[in-house]
Amino acid sequence: MAGLPATTAKTRRGNARRLRTAIVRAGSQQIGRLTAAMEHAAEAAAGTTTPGPEDTHDPFRLVPRWHFAMLNDTERNEALARAIQEIVRPGDLVLDIGAGAGLLAMLAARAGAAKVISCEVNPLVAEIARQVVTAHGLSDVVTVVPTYSYNLQIGRELSRPADVILSEIVDCGLIGEGILPTMRDARTRLLAPGGRLLPGRARIYGALCESEAIHRLNRVDTALGFDVSLMNVVATAGHHPVRLSTWPHTLLTETAELAEFAFADGPLDEGSAKIALPVQRAGVAHGVVAWFAMDLTPTVTLRNDPGNPGSHWMQAYIPFDQPRHLAAGEVHEFTLRWSDTQLRTA
Amino acid sequence: MAGLPATTAKTRRGNARRLRTAIVRAGSQQIGRLTAAMEHAAEAAAGTTTPGPEDTHDPFRLVPRWHFAMLNDTERNEALARAIQEIVRPGDLVLDIGAGAGLLAMLAARAGAAKVISCEVNPLVAEIARQVVTAHGLSDVVTVVPTYSYNLQIGRELSRPADVILSEIVDCGLIGEGILPTMRDARTRLLAPGGRLLPGRARIYGALCESEAIHRLNRVDTALGFDVSLMNVVATAGHHPVRLSTWPHTLLTETAELAEFAFADGPLDEGSAKIALPVQRAGVAHGVVAWFAMDLTPTVTLRNDPGNPGSHWMQAYIPFDQPRHLAAGEVHEFTLRWSDTQLRTA
Numbered sequence: 297m298a299g300l301p302a303t304t305a306k307t308r309r310g311n312a313r314r315l316r317t318a319i320v321r322a323g324s325q326q327i328g329r330l331t332a333a334m335e336h337a338a339e340a341a342a343g344t345t346t347p348g349p350e351d352t353h354d355p356f357r358l359v360p361r362w363h364f365a366m367l368n369d370t371e372r373n374e375a376l377a378r379a380i381q382e383i384v385r386p387g388d389l390v391l392d393i394g395a396g397a398g399l400l401a402m403l404a405a406r407a408g409a410a411k412v413i414s415c416e417v418n419p420l421v422a423e424i425a426r427q428v429v430t431a432h433g434l435s436d437v438v439t440v441v442p443t444y445s446y447n448l449q450i451g452r453e454l455s456r457p458a459d460v461i462l463s464e465i466v467d468c469g470l471i472g473e474g475i476l477p478t479m480r481d482a483r484t485r486l487l488a489p490g491g492r493l494l495p496g497r498a499r500i501y502g503a504l505c506e507s508e509a510i511h512r513l514n515r516v517d518t519a520l521g522f523d524v525s526l527m528n529v530v531a532t533a534g535h536h537p538v539r540l541s542t543w544p545h546t547l548l549t550e551t552a553e554l555a556e557f558a559f560a561d562g563p564l565d566e567g568s569a570k571i572a573l574p575v576q577r578a579g580v581a582h583g584v585v586a587w588f589a590m591d592l593t594p595t596v597t598l599r600n601d602p603g604n605p606g607s608h609w610m611q612a613y614i615p616f617d618q619p620r621h622l623a624a625g626e627v628h629e630f631t632l633r634w635s636d637t638q639l640r641t642a
Numbered sequence: 643m644a645g646l647p648a649t650t651a652k653t654r655r656g657n658a659r660r661l662r663t664a665i666v667r668a669g670s671q672q673i674g675r676l677t678a679a680m681e682h683a684a685e686a687a688a689g690t691t692t693p694g695p696e697d698t699h700d701p702f703r704l705v706p707r708w709h710f711a712m713l714n715d716t717e718r719n720e721a722l723a724r725a726i727q728e729i730v731r732p733g734d735l736v737l738d739i740g741a742g743a744g745l746l747a748m749l750a751a752r753a754g755a756a757k758v759i760s761c762e763v764n765p766l767v768a769e770i771a772r773q774v775v776t777a778h779g780l781s782d783v784v785t786v787v788p789t790y791s792y793n794l795q796i797g798r799e800l801s802r803p804a805d806v807i808l809s810e811i812v813d814c815g816l817i818g819e820g821i822l823p824t825m826r827d828a829r830t831r832l833l834a835p836g837g838r839l840l841p842g843r844a845r846i847y848g849a850l851c852e853s854e855a856i857h858r859l860n861r862v863d864t865a866l867g868f869d870v871s872l873m874n875v876v877a878t879a880g881h882h883p884v885r886l887s888t889w890p891h892t893l894l895t896e897t898a899e900l901a902e903f904a905f906a907d908g909p910l911d912e913g914s915a916k917i918a919l920p921v922q923r924a925g926v927a928h929g930v931v932a933w934f935a936m937d938l939t940p941t942v943t944l945r946n947d948p949g950n951p952g953s954h955w956m957q958a959y960i961p962f963d964q965p966r967h968l969a970a971g972e973v974h975e976f977t978l979r980w981s982d983t984q985l986r987t988a
Binding site: 300301303311313314315316317318319320321322323324325326327330331333334337338340341343358359361363364365367368373374377397398399402403417418419420421422423424426427428431432433442512513514515516519520522523524526527529530531532536539542 | 666677714764859872885
């Protein structure tokens with residue numbers, strides 16, 4: 297099918313306005329559904345209804361399923377155990393940001409911390425952590441606080457600035473769960489002078505990637521000759537997870553370091569880096585496949601590179617806005633931008 | 643670590659109550675976030691703010707990313723094209739349930755339908771479909787209605803009962819998007835006598851599956867010796883998608899048909915089936931891996947079995963509540979239950 301007939305500027309403006317209105321309607325619909333589910337959940341909490349067979353504890357995926365893969369990731373757990381044993385000293389006051397099931401907090405207690413304040417923004421996860429900590433007899437040492445670390449105050453939740461801050465709020469692309477703004481805030485307000493941070497540093501690596509299959513997880517052009525590319529208005533603009541080994545792909549360049557973050561004293565603001573990569577194989581680069589190496593301590597590093605399929609973290613895929621045709625031997629330049637939670641290309 | 647110390651019945655009741663309360667708090671938090679995002683989106687719709695670099699058209703994943711893989715699934719698209727060409731006759735009034743980007747509706751128009759009413763519950767997707775249909779010059783034939791099919795009325799959206807009802811609202815486990823209640827309602831209220839349905843029939847197949855790796859995507863026991871099994875209160879109880887080829891696994895039985903649905907005249911209520919499967923290999927069955935064969939028409943069938951990795955549908959995994967130790971040669975019995983949207987085992 298040839299291209300669609302041209303539209304007038306007025307039609308285009310009207311269509312854009314209607315899409316923006318539809319976003320609000322779609323969001324309101326979600327709010328309505330969630331409200332109905334929570335009214336039902338509130339009745340169950342009040343004991344005025346008997347839960348039915350479909351009333352799981354989590355009717356709306358309030359806790360993402362990846363918590364299970366994460367808690368079962370032995371390499372991650374053992375690295376955290378080694379690193380926490382190394383960084384926490386007997387008597388320390390420890391701040392743990394992102395309690396999850398309470399694992400890091402309990403490891404800090406096991407390492408001799410006098411007190412661990414563990415904050416968790418999801419109230420359901422926080423209650424699970426509280427019960428897990430209590431069941432292990434550690435509630436004298438570990439206090440779970442159901443809030444963002446941004447809301448913690450010295451003299452309130454924390455008696456004084458922490459000797460150690462632990463935070464493994466890291467997604468496939470390192471920054472997707474907000475470790476940059478979290479550490480930016482916490483290291484300034486909540487850490488004692490000379491205090492220690494875990495992770496200490498992290499680097500993002502990546503390579504240009506040709507993969508129609510991955511490209512098509514987040515972009516569409518035509519289907520059976522019909523132009524359905526308008527759907528791309530809801531494509532993910534930032535990075536999203538992919539298990540690279542699942543999809544046919546060719547890396548067109550060597551792996552290069554794309555960005556580095558020093559959590560104790562480096563810049564953690566939004567930023568960008570100009571990347572220049574020598575093209576080793578001619579091809580069509582659809583985007584950048586990226587992963588991290590995170591130094592929990594100087595001696596303990598966790599990685600989610602494609603050669604580590606046991607990691608529960610997939611790789612991060614950062615789409616180019618348009619595929620780029622590359623010739624072997626050229627040096628391809630692009631800009632990697634990072635906001636507080638998203639990796640993008642430009 | 644040995645088991646946790648016993649708790650009193652009072653403690654257990656208190657913990658259960660606090661978990662139920664935490665669910666409501668977690669849901670309220672989500673509602674608050676979504677409300678803030680929609681206030682922002684409403685300002686953008688009203689033109690009172692300029693969208694920033696993070697203001698994508700879909701800030702809250704209001705449209706799931708699988709729409710792209712689905713629209714790019716050539717096997718699916720071509721099967722739908724063949725089947726719609728076969729089932730739609732010139733002059734038909736067609737009801738399309740679940741417009742998506744409008745593909746099925748446009749295929750029905752191409753096949754000669756006089757009128758297509760295409761309903762889509764997601765207002766953002768519905769607006770995309772409306773614009774796609776209009777851009778193809780088909781808005782005289784296709785009308786997109788942003789609502790559930792349950793809300794459609796003869797004499798209002800539909801001038802008379804439809805000659806054909808099309809609906810490809812099917813997830814990896816066939817029923818997860820509600821095709822059973824949708825067809826139950828639509829065939830009774832919205833279909834003309836002698837009218838045709840697409841899909842006509844569908845079967846669910848499955849086999850008992852041993853896979854620690856898949857089991858651990860949705861269950862946890864201990865981590866570093868700490869009992870974190872309380873996290874299982876937020877495990878998915880019904881079926882969830884898995885790409886079987888990604889994970890080490892052993893099928894312990896042959897594949898068997900687990901359920902069949904005849905959309906025109908068979909029962910589409912919640913139900914169950916007793917399944918008895920001869921065990922071919924001794925092992926630990928963690929659950930059932932299942933997939934469907936969907937007869938769009940008697941001659942066009944779509945499948946998402948593990949041997950069809952090109953399908954955008956993954957397989958469905960239905961966990962057992964507890965792993966089951968099976969001996970070779972025994973016949974293992976279990977019950978498959980289906981609600982309006984979930985497959986479960988018992």
